[in-house]
Amino acid sequence: MAYGIKVFEHGGSDKLTHVEFDLKDPKANEVTIQHHAVGLNFIDVYHRTGLYPIDPPFIPGLEAAGEIIAVGSEVSDIKVGDRVAYPGGPLGAYCSHRNMPASSLVKLPDHIDYETAAAMMLKGCTTEYLIKRTFKVEPHHTVLFHAAAGGVGQIAIQWLADIGATVIATAGGPEKCALVKKLGADHVIDYSAENFDEAVMDITEGNGVDVVYDSVGKATFRPSIKCLKRRGMMVTYGNATGPVDPVPPALLNQHGSLFMTRPKLMDYYATKAEMEEGTNALFKQILKGTIKININQRFALKDVQKAHDTLEARKTTGSTILLP
Ligand SMILES: NC(=O)c1ccc[n+]([C@@H]2O[C@H](COP(=O)([O-])OP(=O)(O)OC[C@H]3O[C@@H](n4cnc5c(N)ncnc54)[C@H](OP(=O)(O)O)[C@@H]3O)[C@@H](O)[C@H]2O)c1
Numbered sequence: 001m002a003y004g005i006k007v008f009e010h011g012g013s014d015k016l017t018h019v020e021f022d023l024k025d026p027k028a029n030e031v032t033i034q035h036h037a038v039g040l041n042f043i044d045v046y047h048r049t050g051l052y053p054i055d056p057p058f059i060p061g062l063e064a065a066g067e068i069i070a071v072g073s074e075v076s077d078i079k080v081g082d083r084v085a086y087p088g089g090p091l092g093a094y095c096s097h098r099n100m101p102a103s104s105l106v107k108l109p110d111h112i113d114y115e116t117a118a119a120m121m122l123k124g125c126t127t128e129y130l131i132k133r134t135f136k137v138e139p140h141h142t143v144l145f146h147a148a149a150g151g152v153g154q155i156a157i158q159w160l161a162d163i164g165a166t167v168i169a170t171a172g173g174p175e176k177c178a179l180v181k182k183l184g185a186d187h188v189i190d191y192s193a194e195n196f197d198e199a200v201m202d203i204t205e206g207n208g209v210d211v212v213y214d215s216v217g218k219a220t221f222r223p224s225i226k227c228l229k230r231r232g233m234m235v236t237y238g239n240a241t242g243p244v245d246p247v248p249p250a251l252l253n254q255h256g257s258l259f260m261t262r263p264k265l266m267d268y269y270a271t272k273a274e275m276e277e278g279t280n281a282l283f284k285q286i287l288k289g290t291i292k293i294n295i296n297q298r299f300a301l302k303d304v305q306k307a308h309d310t311l312e313a314r315k316t317t318g319s320t321i322l323l324p
Helices: 042-049 114-134 151-163 174-182 196-203 221-226 249-254 272-288 301-312
Strands: 002-007 016-021 030-039 064-071 083-086 097-101 142-145 166-171 187-190 209-214 228-236 259-261 295-300 319-323
Touching (some): 002 097, 030 114, 064 114, 114 151, 174 187, 187 196, 196 221, 221 228, 295 301
Parallel strands (some): 166 187, 209 228
Antiparallel strands (some): 002 016, 030 319
16 A cells, blocks of 8 residues: 555645555556655645645655656656656655656666655755756856755755855854855855845955845845845745745846846756756766765654654754655
8 A cells, every 4th residue: 555645735734644545557658656765845835835826635745766666558768676766746756656757757876875866856956957057157156045054055055166156155043054164155144143135245345246046035035136246146946934025127227237037946847858967967966976965854754744844943954855
């Protein structure tokens, strides 16, 4: 019997409900995967609460790794026994087994284990598109990256340090700041204790940064805008404190002809080719040893309520995985 965690109505973590189900045979274009590890992501919270509207009932989760135990009649590139992972759905990763389109999966290189894959696929691919394609960071750039001790944050800081950019990071509290400094950030600001926009201007001697990556959302958007250089790029890509209030175009003009984008993973991983290119770039960084995936929290899948509570309380650092 397979099992999973289902949301029957939007709300708090108490709406995450254990269910059992019979696993059907995969359709012609599908495979059956037995999950060995599932990634926890902040977007799972937005799905659970209804901030990103998905009609219940649904099984949340967009990231997992496991082994293929059956393949549909038209699947030719994946076979039983293959080790696979996926970075962005389709929704439904919070379960022990599932059927899903073979086209959503990538095969794992030998050197990447299931737990590491589940901890890095969505977060690492997000980092890849943000710093390589949304704004292509180069060594001469100065970058401000918020929530740097988190899942996406830790991967991003290490990757940016490898590129050789000047990295200014923020995190909540001295312990998180110390962690981020060790990952290679040049400057770390405890944005729970000081105004980060003033600190950024001090660090950059009034020049500002080329790009801001802001996933904190409502609470940090306006001060983040103040941190940008003339013609800088505001990348607002998350809502940990709530969605950003509407932005008048004139604001971008007043702060120096700024650019702004609100990207999402699925628009950068829209085709199989894009997915393979992005995941290969990520795997290469892991192989080079320039990015270490820090799995700092592990929960049994059945304890997922506790995992959500811990994430929302800002008590996690690095990646969190759920074990079926
Ligand atoms: N657009 C995309 O394609 C995309 C893809 C993946 C992730 N994201 C976004 O990237 C962000 C990071 O995702 P993640 O899964 O790696 O999560 P995470 O960074 O591990 O956790 C979120 C972090 O946000 C910070 N935060 C600030 N205010 C918060 C609040 N009121 N409540 C909770 N957290 C708060 C906390 O760090 P401090 O305590 O240090 O402030 C917390 O650790 C999320 O906003 C997510 O939605 C976007």
